[in-house]
Amino acid sequence: MLATTDELSYLVDHSECLLSVTQTDLQETVSATAKRLNRSFPILVTDADSADGGSWSAAEHAVADTVDSAAESAVGVLYTSGTTCRPKGVVISHSAYLTAGEVVAGQLRLRPDDRQLVVLPLFHGNAQYYSTMSALVTGAPRSH
Structure with a gap:
C-alpha cells in the first residue's frame, strides 16, 4: 500500500494497530506514522522483491507472544x-x-x-x- 503518512496515520489509529507488516522501501513511512502517533508497535519488514520471496526481520520490536485465537x-x-x-x-x-x-x-x-x-x-x-x-x-x- 502506497499510503502517505497522513493516510496511514488514520488507519493505524482507527484500527488500534498492534503490528505492521511492510517491505523495506516502505518502512520509513510506517516508522514515521508510529512516531507521528506517538505509538510503539512491532514492524515486520521483508524484501518482497528478492528472488527467494524475502526474509523477515523485526525491525524495531519483538512480536507479541500471545494472540487471541478464539473463533469469533x-x-x-x-x-x-x-x-x-x-x-x-x-x-x-x-x-x-x-x-x-x-x-x-x-x-x-x-x-x-x-x-x-x-x-x-x-x-x-x-x-x-x-x-x-x-x-x-x-x-x-x-x-x-
Whole structure:
C-alpha cells in the first residue's frame, strides 16, 4: 500500500494497530506514522522483491507472544476504499477467514500437494480469503 503518512496515520489509529507488516522501501513511512502517533508497535519488514520471496526481520520490536485465537475474536481489519468519505474498517474474525478458505478449498477440491500462485496484493480481501486461506486450510506447504 502506497499510503502517505497522513493516510496511514488514520488507519493505524482507527484500527488500534498492534503490528505492521511492510517491505523495506516502505518502512520509513510506517516508522514515521508510529512516531507521528506517538505509538510503539512491532514492524515486520521483508524484501518482497528478492528472488527467494524475502526474509523477515523485526525491525524495531519483538512480536507479541500471545494472540487471541478464539473463533469469533478479531484477527484483522480490512478497510474500504474511502471513495466517499474516510475508509471504514471491517472487522474480520478467525472463523470468517477459516470458513472462506474451507469453502473455496472444497469447491476447488484442493489437496495438500496442490500449489497456488497468488498474484493479487495481500492487502485485498480476495487474496486473503480465497487464495491464501484455501491453501492454508488444506495444509499446503509454502514450497517444496
